[in-house]
Structures are given as structure tokens and as C-alpha cells.
Amino acid sequence: MIYFDNAATTFPKPVLTREAAGAAFTRYGANPGRGGHTMAIETAQMVYRAREGVARLLHFDKPENVVFTLNCTQGINQAVKGVLRMGDHVVISSLEHNAVYRPLEALRRAGMITLDIAPVDTECPENTVRAFEACMTPKTRLVCCIHGSNVFGTLQPAERLCALAHEHGALFLLDAAQTAGLVDIDMSGALPADFVCLACHKGLYAPTALGALVVGTDTPICTLLEGGSGSLSLEAEMPPFLPDRLEAGTVNTTGIAGLLGGLQFLRRQPRLYENEMTLTHFLFDRLARIPDVILYRRPALPVFSFGIRDMTGEAVADALARRGFALRGGFHCSPLAHRAMGTIETGTARVSLGAFNTMPQVQALLRAVDTVRRTGQ
Amino acid sequence: MQPRQPWRPDPSYTVPLTSITYAIMAQNTLRAHGVRSNIIRDERYYTGKSCGYALSLRPGTNMGRVMEILRERGIKIAEGGGL
Numbered sequence: 001m002i003y004f005d006n007a008a009t010t011f012p013k014p015v016l017t018r019e020a021a022g023a024a025f026t027r028y029g030a031n032p033g034r035g036g037h038t039m040a041i042e043t044a045q046m047v048y049r050a051r052e053g054v055a056r057l058l059h060f061d062k063p064e065n066v067v068f069t070l071n072c073t074q075g076i077n078q079a080v081k082g083v084l085r086m087g088d089h090v091v092i093s094s095l096e097h098n099a100v101y102r103p104l105e106a107l108r109r110a111g112m113i114t115l116d117i118a119p120v121d122t123e124c125p126e127n128t129v130r131a132f133e134a135c136m137t138p139k140t141r142l143v144c145c146i147h148g149s150n151v152f153g154t155l156q157p158a159e160r161l162c163a164l165a166h167e168h169g170a171l172f173l174l175d176a177a178q179t180a181g182l183v184d185i186d187m188s189g190a191l192p193a194d195f196v197c198l199a200c201h202k203g204l205y206a207p208t209a210l211g212a213l214v215v216g217t218d219t220p221i222c223t224l225l226e227g228g229s230g231s232l233s234l235e236a237e238m239p240p241f242l243p244d245r246l247e248a249g250t251v252n253t254t255g256i257a258g259l260l261g262g263l264q265f266l267r268r269q270p271r272l273y274e275n276e277m278t279l280t281h282f283l284f285d286r287l288a289r290i291p292d293v294i295l296y297r298r299p300a301l302p303v304f305s306f307g308i309r310d311m312t313g314e315a316v317a318d319a320l321a322r323r324g325f326a327l328r329g330g331f332h333c334s335p336l337a338h339r340a341m342g343t344i345e346t347g348t349a350r351v352s353l354g355a356f357n358t359m360p361q362v363q364a365l366l367r368a369v370d371t372v373r374r375t376g377q
Numbered sequence: 378m379q380p381r382q383p384w385r386p387d388p389s390y391t392v393p394l395t396s397i398t399y400a401i402m403a404q405n406t407l408r409a410h411g412v413r414s415n416i417i418r419d420e421r422y423y424t425g426k427s428c429g430y431a432l433s434l435r436p437g438t439n440m441g442r443v444m445e446i447l448r449e450r451g452i453k454i455a456e457g458g459g460l
Contacts, residue, residue, distance in 0.1 A: 033397035036418025036429070041397075048401040064398050231396035231428035241453060244396050 002361045003326045006354030007150050007178060007303040009201045009208055013258070014355070017205050020261025024254040031250050033230035043253055050256045051243070053263040054212055057180065057204075058196060060187040065215040067246040068256060072177040072199035073099040074224075075213030078246055079173055079195040080104060080142065082221035086112050088141035091132055091170075093156060094119045094340040095149045098333040099197075100175055104144070114139070119340065122149075122297050125157035132161055140170045147185070148178035151337045151350060153280075153299025155183065159190045171195070171217060177202060178301055181266055182273045187216050194219065200255065205262030205355070210255030215242055223248070269355060276302035276353050283351065283362045290366070292373045296341055296348070305332075305348035308373045313347035319372040320349070325365055327351050386417060386433040390440065392447070393422035393431040393455040400430040406450045407432070412443060427455030 003011045023046075030037065032044035051063040060066075069075040076099050084090065090104055094117050108115045116135040121127035132143065143165035147158050158174055165172035171194040176185055181203025185191055194217035200206035215221070223238050227248035232239045239245050266272065280302040287293050287306055294307035308316050317329025330347045331338055338344040351365070392414075394400040400416050407414050414432040422431050434443065447454065 033428070033430075041416050044397045045401055048398060048405075051398070064402060229396070233428065239396065241395060241399075243398060 001324050001326055002364060004351045004353060004357065004361075004365065005326045005328050006357075007202070007332075007350065007352035008328055009199075010203065010205050010354045012356060013207065014205055014261065014265040016261035016265045017207065017258045018261070020264070021207055021254050021258030024257040028253055028257055032253060033244075034228075034250075046260065047251060047253065047256050050259050050263075053260060054198070054200075054204075054214065057263065057266075058185050058187045058214060059189060060214060060216065062216075065242050067213040067215065067243045068251045069211040069213050069246075070209055070252070071201075071211040072175065072197045073211070075195075075197040075211050076100055076144075076173070076175060077103045078213055078224045079197065079215075079221070080144070081107070081224055082246075083171060083219055084113055084141060087139065088112075089114045089116070089137050089139040090142045090144065091116050091118055091135040091140055092144045093117070093128070093132075093146060093336075095152070095154070095156065095334070095337045096144065096146050097150055097175065097177070097337075098335070099177070100144050100146065100173075101336055117336065120154070120156060122152065122154045122341075125160070129157055129160045129164060132164055136164070136168045136170070140165075140168055142171045142173060144173040144175065146175045146178075148176075148183065148301045148303075149334075149337060150178050150303065151305050151332045151334050151348065152297045152341060153178075153301040153303040154297055155179070155300040158193075162191055162193050166192075171219065173197065178303060180204060182276070182301065187214070192216060200259050200262070204259060205265050206259035207255045210252050210259060213246065215246075221246065225249070265355075272355055273302075276355070276357070279357055279359060279362050280304070280353050282359070283353075283366065286366050287369065290370050290373060293369065296343070302354070303350065303352035305343070305350050306369075307343070307346060307348055308369070311346075311372075311376065313343075313349045316349035316369075316372060319377050320365075320368055322377075323368045323371070325368055385419065385421070387436055388421070390434040390436050390438055391417075391419065391422075391431050392434070392443065393419075393427045393429075395453045395455045396428050397430050399452050400428075400432060402450070403432050403447055403452045406446060406452065407434075407443060410446050412438065412446070422455060431455075
């Protein structure tokens with residue numbers, strides 16, 4: 001099997017990740033922040049090093065504000081439901097993943113908030129910023145934007161949207177599920193987002209079931225989950241300070257240990273983005289030469305969608321799976337993006353590259369796509 | 378028979394923290410300033426305002442300087458400590 005589904009989760013994980021995660025079963029097997037014995041302290045120190053690693057990646061000087069979550073979706077839910085109040089207004093982009101869209105739509109349907117969807121112009125960032133600006137109202141409390149589209153691989157003008165939100169007194173949430181680890185995110189400089197949500201198991205090459213919510217604001221945040229934190233144990237309420245406030249229960253030490261390995265892997269791959277984009281653009285440009293192949297946008301990330309005339313995206317992915325290629329077909333949890341790009345009827349096949357994809361693999365995929373479009377299966 | 382009393386560090390050279398994260402931050406911050414410490418868990422600080430985690434420093438350490446360093450880094454010291 002040749003894996004081209006790295007936007008869902010990166011595979012394979014680096015040896016560094018596997019070895020580091022393994023240490024959770026030997027050296028770091030205790031529950032961090034719950035005991036005073038040596039292994040509990042050393043496990044807590046390991047977790048703290050991972051917080052520091054994530055903070056460093058985002059040029060952020062508060063590792064204590066790195067909150068580990070189950071996944072990016074949980075981080076987004078915690079952020080939006082933690083700060084929104086009755087009557088607030090929220091603006092999101094037309095390319096949002098369901099991780100952003102569904103929690104906000106649930107709040108809208110419950111009558112708590114109003115929600116506007118700003119159309120992204122994938123060809124002109126200026127128009128995207130103008131569209132967001134047109135949606136802003138005095139009640140706008142939060143602006144959310146997917147940094148990189150998980151369907152089309154386009155990058156949104158996050159820095160300018162963050163500045164726009166702050167100019168209007170609103171908070172800014174960046175869904176960096178597809179960009180963290182590949183694209184520079186500078187929370188201390190150009191992109192001082194109030195919330196950055198990460199899927200550590202994607203571009204940070206950690207095991208699955210690990211996300212992070214990085215909090216850049218001092219705004220009080222209501223908790224989504226309550227429980228043990230190992231701190232202020234005699235109090236009935238969750239502690240007011242991070243990360244404890246938003247980390248109820250035991251954290252995923254195996255995943256966090258693996259994240260340390262993933263971050264180490266990234267530091268050894270300074271040209272990862274350039275290398276992945278070379279392959280991605282080669283694939284995109286060669287697909288463009290195959291008759292009946294439908295392409296949408298030339299991507300800025302190593303993920304993009306394509307189709308074959310008279311086939312649904314799911315059918316294309318199925319046919320390629322039978323030939324040994326792992327791609328994702330369908331709607332990629334992003335109905336907004338498919339409506340915006342006109343692919344809501346057919347869905348798309350999505351190809352997404354990672355650190356371990358090679359040119360021979362890309363060439364093999366090109367041959368397989370050509371066969372599928374000729375045979376229809 | 379009386380239960381044996383656990384070993385306890387000198388409270389004059391102990392800094393209670395609000396959480397394990399702040400204890401590690403405090404230890405790392407002090408280490409960067411050349412001050413060595415150990416993270417301990419001490420029931421004296423296991424109050425409603427603390428997690429029980431504390432930093433134990435060598436007797437004779439300049440505690441005024443220690444507190445200044447931690448304050449500058451924004452590290453929260455738990456209430457009810459020995460300082």
C-alpha cells in the first residue's frame with residue numbers, strides 16, 4: 001500500500017516518534033502531576049518538554065498555555081464554547097472543516113450566537129479579507145479561520161484576518177490542523193492568534209489521539225470538562241490557571257512522548273515543506289495532462305483534490321485503493337468547502353503527501369489514475 | 378506506636394507552587410540562573426491553594442533572589458507556603 005492520506009494523519013510515523021512513544025511504557029509510565037515519586041516527576045518533566053516544544057514551534061513564550069487535548073476538534077470546541085456568550089456573533093470562512101463549523105452551528109441552532117460565513121477567494125487574499133470585514137459587527141466576539149484547507153490545500157491570509165479581528169475587538173482562532181509543522185506560525189509576531197488549534201498527529205508526526213490548544217489570550221475561558229487536575233485538589237472548581245484549567249483527567253502521555261520524537265524529527269527536516277511541495281506540484285502538473293482529470297486549485301500545501309469525469313470522488317478513491325493507493329474520497333468533513341468550490345454533488349478524491357512519500361510513488365499514482373480514468377475502475 | 382515522620386525539607390528553603398507545571402517551570406527558570414533545586418511533594422503544602430508540589434533548595438540559598446527570579450518569570454507561588 002502506498003499512503004497518500006497524510007492530511008487525515010501522517011503515516012508512517014518516524015522512528016523517532018515510535019521510540020519516543022515507547023518510552024511511555026518504560027521510563028515515563030507514571031501519571032504526571034499526580035504523585036511525588038521519581039517517575040511521576042520525570043513523566044511530568046517529559047510532558048513539560050513537549051509543551052515547550054509546541055510553544056517553540058509557534059514562537060510563543062508561554063509553554064504553560066499549551067493545553068493537550070484528544071485532537072484538534074476538542075481544542076476548537078473548548079476554545080469556542082469556552083469564550084462565547086449568549087448573543088455573540090461569530091465569523092468563519094467558507095472553507096471551514098466541520099471541527100469549526102459544527103460546534104458553532106450547534107450554538108447557532110440553540111439560539112446562543114449568530115454566525116456568518118465569509119466567502120474565501122482562493123485566487124485573491126485581498127477579497128477574502130474584504131469578505132470577512134463585511135461580516136464584522138459590533139457584536140462579533142470571535143473570528144475563526146482554517147489556516148490551510150484540508151480539501152484544496154489553499155492557504156488563507158491568517159495574519160491579516162487576525163489583525164482584522166483584533167481591530168474589531170474580537171478574538172481570533174486559527175485552525176492549524178493542516179499547517180502546523182509545515183508553515184511558520186509566529187504567535188509572538190505576525191500572527192498573535194488568541195487560540196491556535198493543532199492536530200499533533202498530522203504535521204507534528206505524533207501518534208493519533210493527540211491535539212493541542214495553544215492559548216494566546218488572557219480572556220477567561222469556561223471549562224468544557226471538569227475533573228481531576230492534580231492541583232487545588234480541595235477546591236470544588238477547576239483551577240484558574242493553565243494548563244490545568246483545561247486539562248481535566250490524565251493526559252495522553254504515550255502520545256505526548258511520541259510528540260517529542262515527532263518534533264525532533266521536524267527539527268531534522270528543515271526543507272520538509274519545500275520537498276513535499278516539489279512532489280505535490282509535480283503530481284498536480286502531471287495530473288493536469290491526463291484527459292478527463294478534473295483539478296481545482298494549485299495548492300500551497302501538500303494536499304489537493306481532484307476528480308475524474310463521470311466518477312464521484314469516492315469511486316475514484318475506491319478504484320485507487322483496489323490498486324494499492326491510500327487516498328481519501330468524499331467530502332473530507334468539509335461541506336462548506338465543497339459548496340464553496342462547486343464539488344458538493346460529486347465530492348472529490350484527495351491526495352495528501354507527507355515526509356515519506358517519494359517520486360517513484362508519485363509516478364506510480366499517476367499511472368494508476370490514468371488507468372482508472374481509462375477503465376472507469 | 379507513633380507513625381514514623383517523613384523526612385521534610387527546611388521550610389525556609391522550600392517554595393510551594395500551584396501545580397506541577399509551575400514547579401517544573403520554576404525549576405527550569407532557577408536552573409538557568411544557576412540555582413539548583415529539587416521538585417518535592419510535601420503534605421504541608423497540600424492545601425486548597427496548592428498541589429503539594431514545591432521546590433526544595435539548598436540551605437543557605439538567597440531566597441530573596443529566588444523569589445525575584447520567579448516573580449519576573451510570572452510563576453505563581455502557592456499561598457500557605459513556608460515563605
